[in-house]
Each structure stands twice: as C-alpha cells, then as structure tokens.
Amino acid sequence: MRTRAADVGDVAQMSAFLKELTAAGKRKSPDDEGFVLAHYIDDPNKVRCTVAEEDGIVLGFQSLKRAVAGNPYGVEPGWGIIGTHIRPSAARRGVGRALFEVSCSSARTASIAKIDATIAADNPEALAYYEAMGFRTYRTPEGLICKRFDVVAQKS
C-alpha cells in the first residue's frame, strides 16, 4: 500500500466506494463523481486529500480542509476539518491509520493547530477510529459527536 495526493484520475473509484458506503448506511452525503471532484479534489479550502492505493486500486481516502467562517459544520475558522472514507473490503487493515499520518503532517505544515472530526453518533467504527488516532470529544450537537485533535501537542 502507498499513499499519495488524490487526483482527478481517482474520482471514479472514490465515488464507486462512497456509493458502497451509502448502500451500507454508512454515508449520508452525496457520493457522485461531481461531488467528489468539487468537495475533495478541487475544494478551494483543501489542505490535502490523500489516497491509499495498492496495485491501482484506491483503498480509501482522507480529506483535510481548512475551516472558513460560516462553514456548515460550525467548526472554528482556521481549524482543520477531516473526513475518512475506506473501501469496505479494505477496512481494518491500517489504511485509515496510514492516511492519518499524512494528514497530520500536512496539518502541521499548514500551521493548523486543531482538527475537527464530526461523526454521526450512531457510527461506532468511526468513533473508535478517531479515538484511536488521538481525537477526543469536545462537543455533541444533536445526533453528532465532534472530536478534536490537537496537532501542536503531538510530537512531530
């Protein structure tokens, strides 16, 4: 497995496994190719979108964006906003862990001090994943659990 920056050539595979996550009830946001392109590859607030790939198969991706004023998640402007999406057949193989190493280093390079992960309260896998990466709960809007990661407190 290797990690690299996501590019437009990954969009079809990213969308395909987001659709699998939607079908499994693990995703509520759009999953079409246009959404993937606009929100992960070409987003103006993107800090880094990383894919993990093996033999040409995209196993998962992680998006890190910078929160701007008025962002829909209510995240403090200047913080990072993270999202992680792993192909179901590649879950629990360390893909998410490998992606977060890259995102964390990208956050540090971009001088982002804290990262928000907003997770559905009924998504135990994602809650366990972010907790294992060092995120901790700091607010709980209805139906959601928002976890925060302190980038500057970590060793580089």
Ligand SMILES: CC(C)(COP(=O)(O)OP(=O)(O)OC[C@H]1O[C@@H](n2cnc3c(N)ncnc32)[C@H](O)[C@@H]1OP(=O)(O)O)[C@@H](O)C(=O)NCCC(=O)NCCS
């Ligand atoms: C949740 C998700 C991101 C985890 O990614 P992953 O690549 O499977 O995670 P990893 O294999 O790197 O696991 C890292 C650690 O996270 C924790 N973890 C991951 N999946 C877990 C699960 N299903 N149950 C319990 N702990 C879990 C474990 O501590 C794990 O370490 P370990 O395997 O050494 O015990 C992935 O399953 C996923 O994309 N789920 C669907 C989409 C989603 O919910 N995204 C988050 C939206 S906010």
